Amino acid sequence: MLAFPSMMMAAEGGGPASPFEVNFGLFFWAWIVFGILFLLLKKYAWPAIVQATEEREQAIAKQLEEARTHNEEAAALLAEQQKLLGEARSQGQQLLADAKHAAERERSLALEKTKQAQEALLDRAKRDIAAEREKALRALREEAVDLSLAMASKLIEQRLDSDGDRKLVLSYLGSLEEAN
Amino acid sequence: MMQEHDQVVQDTVHTAQDAAAAVVHDAVEQAEHGLDLGEVILHHTADSWTIELHPFESLPLQTIHLPRFADIHVFGMTINLSPTKHVVFMVLVAVLVFFVMWLTGRMLKKQRAGEQAPKGFAAAMEAFVLWVRDDIAIANIGPNGAKFAPLIMTLFFFILFSNVMGLMPPPLNVSPSSNLAVTAALAILVFFTVEISGMITLGPKGYLRTIFPVVPGMTGVGAVVMAIAMAPIEIIGKLVKPFALAVRLFGNMTAGHIVILALFGLIFLFGNLPYGTNWAIGITTTALVTAIMMLELFVAFLQAYVFALLSAVFIGLMQHEH
Numbered sequence: 129m130l131a132f133p134s135m136m137m138a139a140e141g142g143g144p145a146s147p148f149e150v151n152f153g154l155f156f157w158a159w160i161v162f163g164i165l166f167l168l169l170k171k172y173a174w175p176a177i178v179q180a181t182e183e184r185e186q187a188i189a190k191q192l193e194e195a196r197t198h199n200e201e202a203a204a205l206l207a208e209q210q211k212l213l214g215e216a217r218s219q220g221q222q223l224l225a226d227a228k229h230a231a232e233r234e235r236s237l238a239l240e241k242t243k244q245a246q247e248a249l250l251d252r253a254k255r256d257i258a259a260e261r262e263k264a265l266r267a268l269r270e271e272a273v274d275l276s277l278a279m280a281s282k283l284i285e286q287r288l289d290s291d292g293d294r295k296l297v298l299s300y301l302g303s304l305e306e307a308n
Numbered sequence: 309m310m311q312e313h314d315q316v317v318q319d320t321v322h323t324a325q326d327a328a329a330a331v332v333h334d335a336v337e338q339a340e341h342g343l344d345l346g347e348v349i350l351h352h353t354a355d356s357w358t359i360e361l362h363p364f365e366s367l368p369l370q371t372i373h374l375p376r377f378a379d380i381h382v383f384g385m386t387i388n389l390s391p392t393k394h395v396v397f398m399v400l401v402a403v404l405v406f407f408v409m410w411l412t413g414r415m416l417k418k419q420r421a422g423e424q425a426p427k428g429f430a431a432a433m434e435a436f437v438l439w440v441r442d443d444i445a446i447a448n449i450g451p452n453g454a455k456f457a458p459l460i461m462t463l464f465f466f467i468l469f470s471n472v473m474g475l476m477p478p479p480l481n482v483s484p485s486s487n488l489a490v491t492a493a494l495a496i497l498v499f500f501t502v503e504i505s506g507m508i509t510l511g512p513k514g515y516l517r518t519i520f521p522v523v524p525g526m527t528g529v530g531a532v533v534m535a536i537a538m539a540p541i542e543i544i545g546k547l548v549k550p551f552a553l554a555v556r557l558f559g560n561m562t563a564g565h566i567v568i569l570a571l572f573g574l575i576f577l578f579g580n581l582p583y584g585t586n587w588a589i590g591i592t593t594t595a596l597v598t599a600i601m602m603l604e605l606f607v608a609f610l611q612a613y614v615f616a617l618l619s620a621v622f623i624g625l626m627q628h629e630h
Contacts (some may be wrong), residue, residue, distance in 0.1 A: 147354045150488050152489065166458065177437070
């Protein structure tokens with residue numbers, strides 16, 4: 129019991145008997161004390177402690193933002209360049225196709241012309257050949273007539289030997305056949 | 309000679325008899341009046357209108373009697389605004405928190421002005437404060453976190469210092485956070501912060517949806533009926549959060565103090581064991597109290613963390629409600 133006087137005085141000091149009694153007056157004290165502490169810390173303490181980190185955060189955020197815009201710009205440039213490249217490529221292909229087309233047309237045109245010339249030449253050659261043949265036939269026929277006439281006159285000049293004549297004519301005809 | 313001797317013996321016997329009678333008398337008295345440890349412990353964990361300076365009994369100023377004001381009657385409630393022991397320690401804790409943080413800020417500014425990296429006490433406190441700001445406030449509230457960070461930081465350090473104050477040696481072993489009214493007041497602050505920030509962020513329509521939720525996939529009359537049916541649950545959900553915050557902190561702190569006082573009570577219950585065995589009680593109690601004190605130190609940090617973390621989570625939940 130000797131050790132107790134100070135402990136017992138707590139009971140004599142007055143106040144709530146247990147921690148489960150709620151003193152509503154303390155709500156106001158707590159709000160006032162906490163509110164003042166909050167305002168003082170917000171004004172005088174937190175900024176000084178947090179400032180450096182906040183500045184760093186803002187700098188990083190700014191750099192990130194810059195990097196993002198740079199990326200976007202680069203992407204836009206790339207897209208534009210690709211568009212240009214595509215256009216150039218399609219133009220080149222168009223040119224190539226046009227040239228091919230023109231060459232084809234040129235070639236077929238030339239071919240057609242050549243064919244026509246060839247046909248004309250062929251026609252003329254055929255016509256020439258036919259004319260030559262006609263001429264030859266006519267000449268042959270005239271020759272034959274001349275020969276016949278010549279033979280006839282020879283026969284008539286000599287005696288008419290029927291057996292000999294027959295042989296002669298036959299041999300002549302045989303020679304004609306050979307000549308043919 | 310013989311007679312003299314007899315006289316001495318008789319005196320000795322009488323003295324012994326007197327001593328025995330005194331011991332018996334003490335024991336009987338203790339048994340009759342009883343040392344109600346429970347009552348003593350509750351008195352010590354309760355608030356009080358006085359502040360005891362008992363370790364300094366040689367000083368004339370042993371008990372400070374705080375001024376008493378008259379009760380105020382407002383809205384049918386009786387409120388007494390007299391300062392109590394917990395009020396005094398609340399102010400002390402607030403002054404300590406402010407002093408430490410102000411000093412830290414000043415040291416950091418000075419070190420940075422000298423192009424030095426923060427070091428020593430200032431660096432440690434900076435890391436601690438930034439941890440609360442980044443990992444408790446901003447991580448749980450989201451992009452708006454920086455706006456609420458000062459509140460969460462103040463809550464954390466005020467509660468932490470209050471909790472640790474309760475572990476100081478007497479007469480400083482008073483923790484305002486072991487008072488239900490104090491923890492409730494802080495929880496109510498958090499409650500209003502959550503609700504008002506919700507109203508501002510979500511707008512009137514968005515905020516009303518946190519009370520009358522629109523059940524996904526329901527339309528027309530069904531949705532209206534469900535919204536009205538869910539409203540009481542939503543309102544209870546809103547009120548339970550601060551209630552849990554207040555009771556958790558109060559319960560943890562008060563329980564810790566009761567355990568420590570109960571262990572000290574072992575000394576008063578068994579300290580007068582005979583044959584010099586009372587030293588064993590001293591050693592046992594010291595060992596147990598040391599172990600529990602370590603646990604309490606951990607709990608002091610843990611509960612400050614939990615209160616700040618949950619406050620941040622509640623604010624964050626409200627910010628992202630839709």
